[in-house]
Structure formats: C-alpha cells, structure tokens
Amino acid sequence: MSQSSAILLSLTLNGEPVQVAAPAHWTLLEVLRYKLDLIGSKQGCDKGDCGACTVQIDGLPALACLTLAALADGRSVTTVEALGCGPVVHPLLDAFDRHDAAQCGFCTPGILMAAESLLRRSARPVTRHEAASALAGNLCRCTGYTKILDAVVDASERLRAEHDDGR
Amino acid sequence: MRPFSLIRPTTLAAARARALAEPQARPFRAGGIDLLGLMKEGLRAPAELIELHALSATEGAEMRALAATEGGLRVGALVSLAALARAKGLPPSFEALREAASSAATPAIREAATVGGNLLQRPRCWYLRHPDLECLKSGGASCLAEGGENRLHAILGGGPCYIVHPSTLAAPLVALAATVTILGGGGRRTLPLEELFAPPRERIDAEHRLAAGELLLALELPAPAPGLRSVYEVAKEKLSHDWPLAEVALSVVVEGQTIRGARVVLGHVAPIPWRALAVEQALVGQVASAELFARVAPLASVGARPLAQNGYKVALTQGLVRAALHRACDVPIPE
Ligand SMILES: Cc1cc2nc3c(=O)[nH]c(=O)nc-3n(C[C@H](O)[C@H](O)[C@H](O)COP(=O)(O)OP(=O)(O)OC[C@H]3O[C@@H](n4cnc5c(N)ncnc54)[C@H](O)[C@@H]3O)c2cc1C
Ligand code: FES
Ligand code: FES
Numbered sequence: 001m002s003q004s005s006a007i008l009l010s011l012t013l014n015g016e017p018v019q020v021a022a023p024a025h026w027t028l029l030e031v032l033r034y035k036l037d038l039i040g041s042k043q044g045c046d047k048g049d050c051g052a053c054t055v056q057i058d059g060l061p062a063l064a065c066l067t068l069a070a071l072a073d074g075r076s077v078t079t080v081e082a083l084g085c086g087p088v089v090h091p092l093l094d095a096f097d098r099h100d101a102a103q104c105g106f107c108t109p110g111i112l113m114a115a116e117s118l119l120r121r122s123a124r125p126v127t128r129h130e131a132a133s134a135l136a137g138n139l140c141r142c143t144g145y146t147k148i149l150d151a152v153v154d155a156s157e158r159l160r161a162e163h164d165d166g167r
Numbered sequence: 168m169r170p171f172s173l174i175r176p177t178t179l180a181a182a183r184a185r186a187l188a189e190p191q192a193r194p195f196r197a198g199g200i201d202l203l204g205l206m207k208e209g210l211r212a213p214a215e216l217i218e219l220h221a222l223s224a225t226e227g228a229e230m231r232a233l234a235a236t237e238g239g240l241r242v243g244a245l246v247s248l249a250a251l252a253r254a255k256g257l258p259p260s261f262e263a264l265r266e267a268a269s270s271a272a273t274p275a276i277r278e279a280a281t282v283g284g285n286l287l288q289r290p291r292c293w294y295l296r297h298p299d300l301e302c303l304k305s306g307g308a309s310c311l312a313e314g315g316e317n318r319l320h321a322i323l324g325g326g327p328c329y330i331v332h333p334s335t336l337a338a339p340l341v342a343l344a345a346t347v348t349i350l351g352g353g354g355r356r357t358l359p360l361e362e363l364f365a366p367p368r369e370r371i372d373a374e375h376r377l378a379a380g381e382l383l384l385a386l387e388l389p390a391p392a393p394g395l396r397s398v399y400e401v402a403k404e405k406l407s408h409d410w411p412l413a414e415v416a417l418s419v420v421v422e423g424q425t426i427r428g429a430r431v432v433l434g435h436v437a438p439i440p441w442r443a444l445a446v447e448q449a450l451v452g453q454v455a456s457a458e459l460f461a462r463v464a465p466l467a468s469v470g471a472r473p474l475a476q477n478g479y480k481v482a483l484t485q486g487l488v489r490a491a492l493h494r495a496c497d498v499p500i501p502e
Contacts, residue, residue, distance in 0.1 A: 025173075061278060066279065136274060136407030137274055137408055
C-alpha cells in the first residue's frame with residue numbers, strides 16, 4: 001500500500017491565515033482535530049449521519065468529516081472556536097446557556113455552526129420551522145431539540161434587535 | 168480511509184483519460200458525499216480521486232451551469248442540491264424539482280452534493296453497504312435482502328436484487344422529462360434521463376448505463392407545456408434527516424379541468440425511478456376530481472410483488488400518488 005504524500009494547505013481559519021501540512025487523503029475534520037488541535041468540531045459518526053462535525057466553509061455549513069482537507073485550500077473555514085473569541089458573549093452562546101440547550105454538549109458545536117450560518121443569512125428573525133429545517137442534519141441524543149430550537153429562535157430575535165439598534 | 172491521491176485535471180479530456188486508464192481505481196469526485204462514505208466503510212479503496220471541481224472555467228462551464236433555456240432549464244452535473252433549491256426564477260412548473268432538492272439529505276450535505284453525484288450514488292441497501300457481507304451486487308451468490316431484512320427494499324421491478332434507487336432527484340427529473348448529456352468515447356450523446364438507469368436484471372455491478380470513464384455533463388428540462396404543474400411527495404419515518412420510505416414526483420398538464428398529459432414517477436420502491444404508466448394512462452383525457460384520483464391511485468402498484476416486510480409500501484405509494492394528484496391539480500382532499 002503506497003503512502004499518500006503530504007500536502008501543504010493555506011486557508012483562512014477563523015479569520016486568520018493558516019498554513020498546515022497534512023497527508024493528502026485526510027479530511028478537514030482530521031486536520032482540524034489532529035493537526036491544529038481545534039477539537040471543538042466533533043468526530044461522531046464520521047460519515048455524514050450526525051452533523052457533529054459541522055463547520056462553515058465560506059460561510060455555508062459543511063460536514064468536515066466528508067470534506068477532503070485538500071479542497072479547503074484557499075477557502076475560509078470557520079469552526080465553533082470562532083464563536084467564543086469575540087469581546088462579548090455571542091448571542092447564540094448566551095441563548096444556549098439561558099435555555100439549557102446543551103446537555104452532554106457533544107452535538108452543540110455542530111448545531112451552533114449550522115445555526116450561526118442560518119442566522120447570518122437571514123434578514124429577519126427565523127421561525128421555529130426554519131430553525132428546525134436548518135438543523136435537520138444535526139442529531140442530539142440528549143435534549144429532545146425543544147430547548148435548542150427555543151435558543152436559536154431567541155438568539156435570532158436578539159441579533160435582529162441589536163442590528164436594528166445599529167449596534 | 169486508505170491513502171489515495173487527489174488528481175486535479177483542468178480539461179474534460181484529461182479527466183476522462185485519467186479515469187479510463189484504470190476506471191475502478193480512479194473514480195470522479197464531485198461532492199464526494201457518497202464516495203467518501205463508501206471509502207470510509209471500506210467498500211471502495213481508490214488509488215486516485217479525479218476532482219471534477221478542478222476543471223477550468225471554460226472546460227467546466229457546462230457542468231457548472233444553472234440557466235434558463237427557451238422556457239426550459241439546464242442544470243449542470245456539478246450544480247449542488249442547495250444551489251438548485253435556492254435558484255431564483257425556476258419556472259413554477261418545475262416545483263417538484265425544487266421540492267425534492269430542498270428535501271434530500273441534510274442542509275450541509277446539500278451544499279456539497281451535486282446533481283450528477285446524486286443520480287449516480289450507490290444504493291443504501293444495508294447488505295450491499297455491509298463490509299463483511301457479500302450480496303449479488305458486491306460479488307456474492309444471492310440477494311441477502313430477498314429473504315432477509317427487507318422493509319426498505321423494492322416492491323416493483325425487483326429481482327434478482329431488490330435495491331431501491333437512492334436518488335431523490337431522479338423521480339422529479341424523470342417526471343419533468345429531463346434529458347441527460349453524456350461525454351464518452353464517441354463524443355457527446357443525449358438521452359432521456361430515464362434511459363440512464365439500469366435495473367439489476369440488466370446490470371448488477373452498477374445502477375446506470377454509463378461506460379467506464381463517461382462523464383455526465385448536464386441535464387436539460389424541456390420547456391413545460393402550458394398548464395403543466397409538478398409536485399413531489401415523500402414519506403419518511405422522521406420529518407427531517409431521513410431517507411424516503413417512498414416518494415412520488417408527478418407532472419400533469421391540465422387544460423381547463425381536463426388532464427391532457429401526465430408523468431408519474433415513483434421513488435424508493437424500485438431499483439430504478441419507476442414510471443407508473445397505468446396511472447398516467449388512466450389520467451389522460453379525464454376531468455380532474457377526487458373520485459378520479461381515488462380510482463387511479465391504486466394503479467400505482469400494478470405489478471407490485473412485495474417482500475416479507477415491505478408490503479406497507481403498496482398502500483403508502485398509492486396514498487402519496489393520490490395526495491400528489493390533489494395538490495398538483497388543486498382539488499381539495501375530501502373529508
Ligand atoms: C445522512 C445522509 C442522508 C442522505 N439522504 C439522502 C436523501 O434523502 N436523498 C438522496 O437522494 N440522497 C441522500 N443522501 C445521499 C447524498 O445525497 C449523495 O451521497 C450525494 O447526492 C452524492 O452526490 P456527490 O456529488 O457527493 O457524489 P460523489 O460522491 O462525488 O459521486 C458519487 C458517484 O458518482 C460519480 N460521479 C459524480 N459526478 C459525476 C459526473 N458528473 N460524471 C460521471 N460520474 C460522476 C462518482 O464517480 C461516484 O461514483 C444522504 C446521504 C447521507 C450521508
Ligand atoms: S461526524 Fe461528520 S456527520 Fe457525523
Ligand atoms: S446535548 Fe448531548 S447530544 Fe445533544
């Protein structure tokens with residue numbers, strides 16, 4: 001069995017330029033977790049079923065476990081770590097906290113990234129149905145989803161109010 | 168996954184030549200959703216993946232296009248399901264396609280998955296996908312579903328293998344009379360999409376009629392006849408994030424109240440997208456009404472031979488056809 005060669009990737013990761021070498025056949029999830037130590041994105045099923053690995057590529061939700069790292073070259077990748085870096089608590093994190101929307105937390109990073117992409121692309125507060133559709137690929141074994149949807153809708157209303165206040 | 172190299176040809180000719188040299192070991196990669204899944208499950212171990220997104224702007228233009236034609240629509244094989252679902256200005260007659268594209272798989276998968284890859288993905292039969300089992304399609308002597316766990320398998324057109332065709336886009340595209348353009352050794356050819364699919368009786372190693380190294384370039388939907396409406400109906404165990412148990416996409420041409428044309432295509436009940444010809448024939452020339460729909464819907468399962476566990480698909484399919492006809496023809500469902 002031939003060893004595949006290493007490749008050098010240049011990407012924008014959570015807003016910062018990053019260069020990283022990795023085996024040519026690795027997925028983006030493997031590079032994030034095992035080369036860059038960004039372990040927020042979870043390795044659940046590792047084949048598209050659970051959504052725990054959801055990140056954003058150029059702002060759109062992507063499954064890091066089914067994305068070849070080589071194809072993230074030159075793109076902008078955002079992981080859940082980006083949400084924790086701002087000067088103020090991100091409204092989604094705050095809403096997840098207030099609504100108790102995370103229990104074991106394994107699904108939470110993927111859900112936050114899917115939800116953030118929805119809220120950023122929505123010109124008005126999202127409905128429960130829109131939130132549920134956007135999270136259709138994210139499995140949660142603990143919460144029963146009710147509190148997650150409460151939190152996403154709540155966060156979207158706050159984001160809109162902040163936006164309208166010109167903040 | 169076993170190590171492989173990612174090859175990035177910029178021309179169609181180079182992509183095809185590379186694949187043709189060793190077709191089994193060098194698949195094209197489009198969205199990679201099905202391919203990486205199969206590789207992770209150990210069902211495929213390619214030496215190279217040939218990256219279709221690497222095609223230059225000119226060489227890949229046809230495969231990336233999503234554009235109106237004279238009244239119709241061209242959909243490149245590399246267009247993502249999400250782009251198709253979001254497309255502004257799709258003619259309302261093509262609603263079945265939009266509904267199916269926004270229902271298949273999950274939002275993140277739809278961003279990556281392509282129209283071509285969706286039509287060419289391998290079946291989800293749990294015996295075929297099992298790394299330790301050999302069924303007819305994976306080189307074994309018999310279909311393990313026929314006498315095994317078969318609640319998700321075919322009720323129509325099955326045998327000797329009972330897979331259902333996995334593509335959610337196939338039924339609406341066939342219902343809208345799409346044609347597909349293929350690039351092969353003899354150059355380009357265009358055929359009705361229906362003819363792309365091969366039942367297990369004809370071909371056991373694949374579900375399509377492409378020759379090795381052939382590329383699917385684009386689909387074309389002809390301009391809809393005046394009065395054409397189309398809808399997609401699906402039944403799943405869960406509302407979201409689940410494979411269909413059965414689906415129907417249909418188009419009808421309604422003039423006044425009279426049905427002048429119909430294409431009724433069933434999904435996830437047969438190894439290929441299944442034309443319910445008896446329903447189509449019984450509709451044409453008739454006045455749309457609840458009574459008519461109640462009478463013709465049972466014809467959807469003409470010829471059905473359910474296996475031990477999937478008899479429920481007969482009633483389910485009939486119900487979906489009936490619901491779809493009501494919606495397409497705007498006839499209220501009686502209490
Ligand atoms: C959790 C989950 C749920 C899902 N639910 C659904 C569902 O409800 N409905 C549904 O339809 N699908 C569903 N899928 C499957 C998914 O939609 C398909 O795997 C995807 O559409 C495949 O497209 P792709 O572009 O990623 O194909 P790839 O994996 O890139 O390719 C698939 C195959 O097609 C070949 N190929 C691709 N493009 C071309 C081309 N232009 N010319 C020649 N050959 C080509 C490749 O070589 C490969 O053999 C689901 C998947 C998952 C993981
Ligand atoms: S880890 Fe990627 S979808 Fe489950
Ligand atoms: S909080 Fe445990 S899986 Fe969602």
